[in-house]
Amino acid sequence: MGAEIARERRRPPVSEPSPSPPEATPGEPPAKKAVAPPPFLLDFFPLEDAKQTRLSPFFDHLRAGRLTTTRCRRDGRMSWPPRVVCPDCHTSELDWVDLPAAGRIYAFSAVLMGAPLGMEADVPFVVGLVEMDGVPFRLFGRIVGTPWETCRIGMPVRPEPYDLGDGRVFYRFRTVT
Amino acid sequence: MNLGRGVSLVGGATTKFGVRAATWAEIAQEAGEALFRSMPTLTSADVDSLFVGAAEPERFAFQSHVAPFVAEQLGLAPRRVVQRTELACASGQSAIRSAYAAIASGLSDVAVAVGVEKMNIPSMAEANTSMACVMDRAWDGAHGATAPPFFAMVAQRHMLEYGTTEEAFAAVSEKNHTYANSNPNAQFAEKTFDRAKLGRLPVVAPPLRLGDCSSMTDGGAAVVLVAEELASKYTDRPVHVRGTGQYADFHNLANAGSLTDWVGLKHASREAFRSAGIGPSDLDFAEVHDCFTISEIVEYEAIGLCEPGEGGKFVLDGRSSIGGDVAVNTRGGLLGCGHPLGATGIAQAVEVFDQFAGRVPSARQVPSPEWALVHNLSGSANVHSVMIYQGAS
Numbered sequence: 001m002g003a004e005i006a007r008e009r010r011r012p013p014v015s016e017p018s019p020s021p022p023e024a025t026p027g028e029p030p031a032k033k034a035v036a037p038p039p040f041l042l043d044f045f046p047l048e049d050a051k052q053t054r055l056s057p058f059f060d061h062l063r064a065g066r067l068t069t070t071r072c073r074r075d076g077r078m079s080w081p082p083r084v085v086c087p088d089c090h091t092s093e094l095d096w097v098d099l100p101a102a103g104r105i106y107a108f109s110a111v112l113m114g115a116p117l118g119m120e121a122d123v124p125f126v127v128g129l130v131e132m133d134g135v136p137f138r139l140f141g142r143i144v145g146t147p148w149e150t151c152r153i154g155m156p157v158r159p160e161p162y163d164l165g166d167g168r169v170f171y172r173f174r175t176v177t
Numbered sequence: 178m179n180l181g182r183g184v185s186l187v188g189g190a191t192t193k194f195g196v197r198a199a200t201w202a203e204i205a206q207e208a209g210e211a212l213f214r215s216m217p218t219l220t221s222a223d224v225d226s227l228f229v230g231a232a233e234p235e236r237f238a239f240q241s242h243v244a245p246f247v248a249e250q251l252g253l254a255p256r257r258v259v260q261r262t263e264l265a266c267a268s269g270q271s272a273i274r275s276a277y278a279a280i281a282s283g284l285s286d287v288a289v290a291v292g293v294e295k296m297n298i299p300s301m302a303e304a305n306t307s308m309a310c311v312m313d314r315a316w317d318g319a320h321g322a323t324a325p326p327f328f329a330m331v332a333q334r335h336m337l338e339y340g341t342t343e344e345a346f347a348a349v350s351e352k353n354h355t356y357a358n359s360n361p362n363a364q365f366a367e368k369t370f371d372r373a374k375l376g377r378l379p380v381v382a383p384p385l386r387l388g389d390c391s392s393m394t395d396g397g398a399a400v401v402l403v404a405e406e407l408a409s410k411y412t413d414r415p416v417h418v419r420g421t422g423q424y425a426d427f428h429n430l431a432n433a434g435s436l437t438d439w440v441g442l443k444h445a446s447r448e449a450f451r452s453a454g455i456g457p458s459d460l461d462f463a464e465v466h467d468c469f470t471i472s473e474i475v476e477y478e479a480i481g482l483c484e485p486g487e488g489g490k491f492v493l494d495g496r497s498s499i500g501g502d503v504a505v506n507t508r509g510g511l512l513g514c515g516h517p518l519g520a521t522g523i524a525q526a527v528e529v530f531d532q533f534a535g536r537v538p539s540a541r542q543v544p545s546p547e548w549a550l551v552h553n554l555s556g557s558a559n560v561h562s563v564m565i566y567q568g569a570s
Contacts, residue, residue, distance in 0.1 A: 109333065120302055
């Protein structure tokens, strides 16, 4: 995973290279109307601040370029998503561990229509399940870098953080070619 | 698992399904109208309990506490049990299972199970947002996970692992749409689709096209379940609940395991068959959850109607049509009827009652059935709910 957070605006977001919006002429409205952020309860992304979640280290790690999750100190169980209590032994003695910096596409599709609120401008976007060596689950996420028509099962990907534009970060996968 | 008293399904009805010029409350009232019209001997005072299957009234209609809300819409005053059941796409079957449990235990004698969903709202992006929060919203929904891309990945893996073809997907859709043409309450009752036409529809989430996906639908349905000894007041053709099973094995997509081997459905259907004392080959017809064409194919395999990997061949060979091994989705399925989440499981039970009563149009009547299975999945096929019914011989 790259050490630098990809600096991209949340909308138009992540996926394929989109043409940069034309420079606004002074005195004229911008070519593309800015999309207002959705109401709080229609915002998909997790709360990241330590005042709101015990998982805030996940997002601190992500800002530093590390994709991490929790592993139980007692029974070694690695979970996804990260947790505050181990689902097996029901204790909160968990450590943060790094996930591998590389994986492969196990399955993928693309959203060509029917995108949720706030994601309409992303269409078409690729999503998929990514398998990683030594990890007992497959991570689901956006896959960028290759359009859906040429994505293939088995294609190598690496996780990367991206900036949501409001102080928060999230993760996605980029194909390695 | 055999509960106490025998429980019978004694009638039911649905509203028109589709993009309806009607609110959530109005659809609930229509379900009541359809139910009481179809059951002349049923009175409001008979009904001691009400179970309301509704997946997302908070999101689609901004309405909580819908069990008493529905009681008022239907003119009922439940005095034993009144509750809502929410299990996403299986909310309707969940209402029926809860009614079954209440009657079997003696808590209720006469229960109504109603399903209502209103999914077509002026902002379809908001509606799609509602569908995404069926998933693990913060960790899967935030990537844009809704049902179509998930089931598209199931289809992709099934094609890779077993060589299943897009023609098999289209065969499921063609079959169910054809049956829906004999169901006036189906969303697509008037529309005909053959495989060639289905293959030209736009891609929603590759490899799935529009005709591989069930729709966003408004609709309601209601059934009545009673203690077996009370059934004769309502019908001379009661249908008996003989078995049920349910299984939930993951939620976040990371923990799905195999996309093509639906272990949860194997568990749920085996438990249902065991409690009914029958096996897959005894079934005469089945209502299974064809939210997507690939779902029906994987379900044939997990329920045990065919071997793993042979679901595509099963439909292409006509073995899931009337006259084949087992008639699947004679109502028209979710593909042909539309999928108002909370109403779907109830509408499937209505089809079961009507099939056994011999009162469906001849184009979709299964000859002399004895055993039927109903299946619903919910979410990303992470929960499976199954019921087995026996008709009066």
